[in-house]
Amino acid sequence: MSEQTQLIPGNSLITETPEEGRALAVKIARLTIKITQPDAEVREKLRPTYANDAAMLIAVGQTVAAEFAIIAQANNYWR
Amino acid sequence: MSEQTQLIPGNSLITETPEEGRALAVKIARLTIKITQPDAEVREKLRPTYANDAAMLIAVGQTVAAEFAIIAQANNYWR
Amino acid sequence: MSEQTQLIPGNSLITETPEEGRALAVKIARLTIKITQPDAEVREKLRPTYANDAAMLIAVGQTVAAEFAIIAQANNYWR
Amino acid sequence: MSEQTQLIPGNSLITETPEEGRALAVKIARLTIKITQPDAEVREKLRPTYANDAAMLIAVGQTVAAEFAIIAQANNYWR
Amino acid sequence: MSEQTQLIPGNSLITETPEEGRALAVKIARLTIKITQPDAEVREKLRPTYANDAAMLIAVGQTVAAEFAIIAQANNYWR
Amino acid sequence: MSEQTQLIPGNSLITETPEEGRALAVKIARLTIKITQPDAEVREKLRPTYANDAAMLIAVGQTVAAEFAIIAQANNYWR
Numbered sequence: 161m162s163e164q165t166q167l168i169p170g171n172s173l174i175t176e177t178p179e180e181g182r183a184l185a186v187k188i189a190r191l192t193i194k195i196t197q198p199d200a201e202v203r204e205k206l207r208p209t210y211a212n213d214a215a216m217l218i219a220v221g222q223t224v225a226a227e228f229a230i231i232a233q234a235n236n237y238w239r
Numbered sequence: 240m241s242e243q244t245q246l247i248p249g250n251s252l253i254t255e256t257p258e259e260g261r262a263l264a265v266k267i268a269r270l271t272i273k274i275t276q277p278d279a280e281v282r283e284k285l286r287p288t289y290a291n292d293a294a295m296l297i298a299v300g301q302t303v304a305a306e307f308a309i310i311a312q313a314n315n316y317w318r
Numbered sequence: 319m320s321e322q323t324q325l326i327p328g329n330s331l332i333t334e335t336p337e338e339g340r341a342l343a344v345k346i347a348r349l350t351i352k353i354t355q356p357d358a359e360v361r362e363k364l365r366p367t368y369a370n371d372a373a374m375l376i377a378v379g380q381t382v383a384a385e386f387a388i389i390a391q392a393n394n395y396w397r
Numbered sequence: 398m399s400e401q402t403q404l405i406p407g408n409s410l411i412t413e414t415p416e417e418g419r420a421l422a423v424k425i426a427r428l429t430i431k432i433t434q435p436d437a438e439v440r441e442k443l444r445p446t447y448a449n450d451a452a453m454l455i456a457v458g459q460t461v462a463a464e465f466a467i468i469a470q471a472n473n474y475w476r
Numbered sequence: 477m478s479e480q481t482q483l484i485p486g487n488s489l490i491t492e493t494p495e496e497g498r499a500l501a502v503k504i505a506r507l508t509i510k511i512t513q514p515d516a517e518v519r520e521k522l523r524p525t526y527a528n529d530a531a532m533l534i535a536v537g538q539t540v541a542a543e544f545a546i547i548a549q550a551n552n553y554w555r
Numbered sequence: 556m557s558e559q560t561q562l563i564p565g566n567s568l569i570t571e572t573p574e575e576g577r578a579l580a581v582k583i584a585r586l587t588i589k590i591t592q593p594d595a596e597v598r599e600k601l602r603p604t605y606a607n608d609a610a611m612l613i614a615v616g617q618t619v620a621a622e623f624a625i626i627a628q629a630n631n632y633w634r
Contacts, residue, residue, distance in 0.1 A: 167581070179244045179250045197606045206608075206609045212281060212285070214288040215289075215298065216609055217276055218302055219613045219617075220613060221275075223613055223616045226617060227623075232252065232312075232313065237252055237309075237313035238252065239313065257326040258323045258326045258329045265350075290354060293371075297381055299354050300347055300354075300381045301380065305384065312391075316392035317331065317392075337402045337405045341404060372453055376456045378433050379460045383426070384463065395410055416487045419484050448513045451525040458539045459538065462508075462543050462546070463542065474550035494567060495562055495566045502587075527592045530611055531611055538614075548629065554567070
């Protein structure tokens, strides 16, 4: 567990609640962007591009849904 | 359960009926847009863009389907 | 069951046959478009756009496949 | 079984072999296009568009993969 | 097994290793392109288009991932 | 196991932790690009294209999510 995580915060997919699971999905999605474009300045410049573009906002939503599907199953849907 | 939810209304994926599950899928999809673009005014400006564009309407539909797949499985398909 | 459904016809994912399940997938996909763009006139105007555009026809097909995946699993693949 | 099928040939997802399952996936994908654009003449005109466009060929491939995922699971992967 | 396969090499999703499973996913993805555009000359002309376009390379990657998801599950993940 | 792997590093989907599983997903996604465009020089030229384009960064994220879904399931979500 001393492994330094860059991609999965806490090195676990298990969360206590759906809300925390969704927040984890958002973070994991952002960390993938971060390792693909490690330059923080470039990422900052790109942020308004997707936050102000309807098609990209939808695509961000699809990515978060894909990450959340994995986390929800890992947590047995918090049933 | 006192956790303030921003991403999953009611902090649960469980609903009584498929209709309520689908409505939850729509809400969760919208909440992802909301945290990606927190400015309500900008979101209002973008709304006509995707509501009047055939390709974006289809993409919204794909996002809702992805969210609903998770919720339907969480509810064991309301069998 | 007196709940008025807007999103899931019959408020159920269960169908008797694969054909009916596929038809339900098509209807659910259309109902998502309908709540995103509630103006019937606008939807009518957009219809020829996607029915005459190869890329959009493919995207419609992907959406229906995603909805059908959920319904098929709900029905245990009508095995 | 006297139901006239438009969407699922044979009104069944069960096939004897993976090859037949894949062929069924291709047919189901095409039938979705057909009900979205029922005019055969228009479909004929669109065919060269996607058969000669690399991005669309890839998108067709993604659609067939999505349909095949459902059929493969229905057939327990022909194990 | 005397069936001539065009879509699924070997008419089976079962492979000995993950590497072979991934190679099968790539082949199946290519065979879908082949039946959609049967003209080898046209396919040869399109190849540089997607091999030199970042967006298309990513889309090819998504297609292979979708095919591999099916094959990996068929093989119980080679656990 | 002496098989030379080009597509799946280590010829296995099993990892010890979610972090390692995610790193494997990233590597597998890159190896698919590599066999589709084997020329390292061309790949190097394309890298800035997708690392500086918001839409492509999102698409890369979707690809990694798709690969990770397979790996996470293979590892029973490291529960």
